[in-house]
Amino acid sequence: MDQQHNFLLVDDSTLDLFINEKMLKVNQMAASIRKFLDPRDCLQFIQTENTYETFIILLDLQMPLMNGFGFVEAFQEFEPSMQKRYHIFMLSSTVDSGDIQKAKSMEGIIDILSKPLDPKMLKKLLVEAKLA
Amino acid sequence: MNINLPINVLYVDDEEHNLYSFKANFRKDYNIYTTIDTAEALEMVDTKNISIVMADQRMPIMTGVEFLEIIRIKYPEKIRILITGHTDIGAAIDAINRGEVFRFIDKPWDADYVKNAIATGFEIFRTREDLKKKNLDLQKANEELDHFIYSASHDLRAPLMSILGIVNLSEVENEVEVLKQYFSLIQQSVLRLDSFVINIIDYYRNTRNKSEIKESIDFKKMTAEVLATMRYLPNFDKIIFNSYIIQEEVFHSDPIKIRIILNNLLSNAIKFQDPAKEDFIINIQIEVLNMGCTINIEDNGIGIATSQLKNIFKMFYRGGIMNSGSGVGLYIVEEAVHKLLGEIKVESVEKEGTKFIISIPGKN
Numbered sequence: 001m002d003q004q005h006n007f008l009l010v011d012d013s014t015l016d017l018f019i020n021e022k023m024l025k026v027n028q029m030a031a032s033i034r035k036f037l038d039p040r041d042c043l044q045f046i047q048t049e050n051t052y053e054t055f056i057i058l059l060d061l062q063m064p065l066m067n068g069f070g071f072v073e074a075f076q077e078f079e080p081s082m083q084k085r086y087h088i089f090m091l092s093s094t095v096d097s098g099d100i101q102k103a104k105s106m107e108g109i110i111d112i113l114s115k116p117l118d119p120k121m122l123k124k125l126l127v128e129a130k131l132a
Numbered sequence: 133m134n135i136n137l138p139i140n141v142l143y144v145d146d147e148e149h150n151l152y153s154f155k156a157n158f159r160k161d162y163n164i165y166t167t168i169d170t171a172e173a174l175e176m177v178d179t180k181n182i183s184i185v186m187a188d189q190r191m192p193i194m195t196g197v198e199f200l201e202i203i204r205i206k207y208p209e210k211i212r213i214l215i216t217g218h219t220d221i222g223a224a225i226d227a228i229n230r231g232e233v234f235r236f237i238d239k240p241w242d243a244d245y246v247k248n249a250i251a252t253g254f255e256i257f258r259t260r261e262d263l264k265k266k267n268l269d270l271q272k273a274n275e276e277l278d279h280f281i282y283s284a285s286h287d288l289r290a291p292l293m294s295i296l297g298i299v300n301l302s303e304v305e306n307e308v309e310v311l312k313q314y315f316s317l318i319q320q321s322v323l324r325l326d327s328f329v330i331n332i333i334d335y336y337r338n339t340r341n342k343s344e345i346k347e348s349i350d351f352k353k354m355t356a357e358v359l360a361t362m363r364y365l366p367n368f369d370k371i372i373f374n375s376y377i378i379q380e381e382v383f384h385s386d387p388i389k390i391r392i393i394l395n396n397l398l399s400n401a402i403k404f405q406d407p408a409k410e411d412f413i414i415n416i417q418i419e420v421l422n423m424g425c426t427i428n429i430e431d432n433g434i435g436i437a438t439s440q441l442k443n444i445f446k447m448f449y450r451g452g453i454m455n456s457g458s459g460v461g462l463y464i465v466e467e468a469v470h471k472l473l474g475e476i477k478v479e480s481v482e483k484e485g486t487k488f489i490i491s492i493p494g495k496n
Contacts, residue, residue, distance in 0.1 A: 013290070015317055019297035026304055062286045064449075064459075093293040096282060115290070116297030 003132045004031040006053050010042045010071065011035075011060040011091075020058060020091070020117050027119040039063060039071040046078065046086065054085045056131070058117070059109075061092035061099060068092065072108045087131055089113055089122070138163050139254050140181055144173040144199060145188035145215070157243055162250060170199050177207055183257045184250055186237075189216035189223050197223060200231035209260055211253035215239060279447070283459065284332065291325040323364060327399065331460045334392045338468050349383045349390055351418045351425070358394045365402050371412040379420040385492065389468040393427065396461040397488050401431035406483065423494020430487040436480040444478065 007030050011017050017035045024030040036042035042057070061068035068090055075083065090103045090112040103112040110129050113121060126132035139162045143154050151166035158164055165180055167173050170193060177185060185203050187196035200212045214227045217239035227233045234256070235249040295318050302314045355377060362368060398414070405412045409432060417428040436444060443449045445466040449459050469476045474492035 013294065015294050015321060016290075016297065018317070019294060019301060022301050023297070026301065062290075093286065093289045095285060095289065115293035116300055 004029060006032045006055045007034070008042055008045070008055050008057045009033060009035045010039050010057060012037055012063040016060070016115065023117050023119055029119060029123070039066045043071065043074055046075070054087070057086055057088045058091045059088055061090055061094055061103070069102065069106065072106060076108055087129065089125065091115060091117060137258070139183060139250065140165065141184045141186065141250060142173060142176055142180070142182045143186045144170060146191045150188065158246070161247065170194055173199070174202070177203065177210065182210060184211045184213065184253050186213040186215060189214055189220070197226040197231050200227065200233055204232050209257065211257045213237060213249055213253065215241065287328045288325065291321040294321045320366070331464065335460060335464050337388050338392060338464055338471070345386050345388065346384045347387045349385050349387055351379050351383070351420065352377050354391060355394060355416060355418070358391065358398055362399055362402055365399065367405055367412060368402060371402060371405065371414055373414050373416065375416045377416070377418045379418070381420055383420045383423070383425055385472060389472055392468045393465050393490060396465045397429040400461060401429055401433065404431065404433040406432065406434045425492050427490040428487060430485065432485040435482040435484050435486055437482050441478060441480060
């Protein structure tokens with residue numbers, strides 16, 4: 001069996017959170033899953049999280065109030081030692097080349113995956129990032 | 133030519149009697165500004181909204197060509213006309229090459245010729261100004277379009293990708309009950325996409341369609357029709373609708389715009405119900421009086437934070453995390469209300485509810 005990870009799912013769509021959670025479970029990729037409709041709640045979680053676990057964040061791009069890029073910018077304000085425990089993948093339905101380019105080049109984002117979540121692709125990227 | 137627009141003409145000449153006779157000849161046709169001083173002339177161009185600048189060639193401090201060259205550099209849009217008493221080929225060449233003058237007028241001038249020059253010059257000036265304005269409008273429309281495509285592509289694609297995600301899940305699912313649940317999720321996603329498509333069509337009907345249709349509006353009938361299209365929305369059956377529609381006279385208006393208003397406000401009222409409340413209530417109050425009408429749509433839903441109230445009519449603004457729509461609905465509503473020369477107001481308290489108050493004047 002593949003290595004299992006702790007996942008934080010950030011998406012303003014309850015439906016997509018449900019789909020992504022289910023997909024990770026069906027493919028037995030997750031040790032734990034936490035879901036956040038509001039990216040600011042996820043930031044709050046990271047701030048107060050005090051275990052030494054590592055997490056994979058699947059982050060939606062287009063969200064009201066704070067979008068995915070805004071989340072990453074806020075995330076980078078955290079202590080570097082803290083940041084190390086979180087690995088951010090963007091997960092979006094965008095086809096905008098500007099967004100994709102920005103996601104690929106932005107520090108703090110490992111890569112961008114297109115919706116719907118493809119578990120094989122995620123596994124491949126996790127291997128490439130030496131996380132699995 | 134637009135006769136309402138005053139034509140402001142500036143004439144610079146060091147010989148004052150020329151200025152007097154010019155003014156006497158043309159003051160009935162144009163707003164004439166005159167001066168013997170080129171420095172003052174420059175100031176006038178700046179402050180008097182001059183469209184046509186005329187200058188005599190032979191002046192002591194600077195020649196007419198030199199003056200018009202300055203005008204060309206500083207105010208390229210102004211129409212420049214040179215007046216000269218001596219046919220001087222050098223000045224003519226300079227006038228064209230350096231001053232890029234529009235006309236060359238011989239002294240003593242012929243009144244009809246001067247009028248013709250001013251009229252034609254002004255026509256060019258106005259056309260250029262129109263073009264500049266149209267260019268700006270076009271630029272704005274293009275920016276809006278970019279913004280629109282960007283947001284619309286997300287709102288069109290996101291529900292489709294959700295559906296695809298559920299289909300992928302159902303491939304590895306055997307439980308009938310779970311599959312049924314998946315179908316209902318697909319249904320939700322389809323409804324969301326459909327409401328976005330309807331919004332976009334409304335937007336185009338509303339903003340791009342210039343034709344004005346007027347029909348007699350039956351509010352009771354229209355409200356019932358609009359609500360009938362929403363019966364598949366979640367929680368619809370649990371909502372208590374209180375309708376007070378008082379219409380004893382004919383109301384003439386654009387049915388498409390009125391429908392857009394009712395459609396968006398009612399679907400918002402349904403969508404943003406507060407799950408914490410025991411009863412979901414929507415009050416619909418419509419009154420037609422003195423040819424005009426007032427429409428009040430009130431709900432006891434989740435409400436809107438005071439800090440967000442100023443943004444709700446902006447295009448693509450999405451209020452919150454819960455059930456976020458496309459961000460187009462209220463934008464279209466405001467646009468429709470304004471096109472009907474009406475007013476829209478909103479009162480809202482978070483967790484208590486929201487009330488939209490619209491008044492549309494009767495048209496003659």
